[in-house]
Amino acid sequence: MGELDELLCQPTRLRIMAALMALRPDEKVDFGCLRTTLDLTDGNLGAHLQKIEEAGYIRVEKTFVGRKPRTYLAVTDKGRAAFGDHVAALRRIAESAAGDHPHE
């Protein structure tokens, strides 16, 4: 039974994980694409990514395309499991609460 994950209760971090979970399991996304899609600044996204990476939920890979540095991000198995548990907990809350108030 999944529990709410404190790290993912922060809305921006939840959106970051949701975006990364939208990728195929073997896929990783460019930092710039993630920043544009989520409409965040470099600093804001970087700070949240650092916290998620420290928790072991994502993998950060730095590489070069030609001479330009590129950063790619992907969800780890641990992150996938944590996100799944968090979403399951959210669903349980939404559904049980709805059941508590059937006439609303």
Next chain:
Amino acid sequence: MEVLKDAAASALSEIDQTTVRMRKAVAARSGSSVLILWGVIWIVGFLVPYFAPQHMGWIWLGLDVIGIAGTVLAFRLEEPTRSASDWRFSLFWLLLFVYGGVWIAILQPQSPYQVTAFIVTLIMFAYVVLGLFWERFMLWLGLAVTALTLVGFYGLEFWFWAWMSVLGGGALAGTGLYLRLRWR
């Protein structure tokens, strides 16, 4: 409890929206520049018969080289994602062009009109397939351009190239612009 319920529902809705937005953003960035590039190439290339018919082969060769180089460059510079299965999408387009080349070799079309109508409808067939699995507007656009290409092929003569320039080139460039502006 009601507050918690609302917060949970809102978070789930946010997750759904972000998921859709991410997949479309990735898809748009992967292909929009390439579609715009090839759209412009078709718009220019199909007008060549009006101003330099004797150099059509060489001009198209140059345009194709620009298109292929630009495609490779766009995917290298703009590549939003990397994955172990990227090769499948590349293989789809490669096979499509191989099949196109094979059929041109088998059928040996007698006029540039036939080659053009075949290539445009082949690319529009790819649109129809992608439209079935991804963006529904590509399905309708692919079918419409295919039908209008046949109208031009059988009903127009002098204006056929202008027709294909606007229809074929416009469809490619328009799709690229639409994907870029809609999901950016």
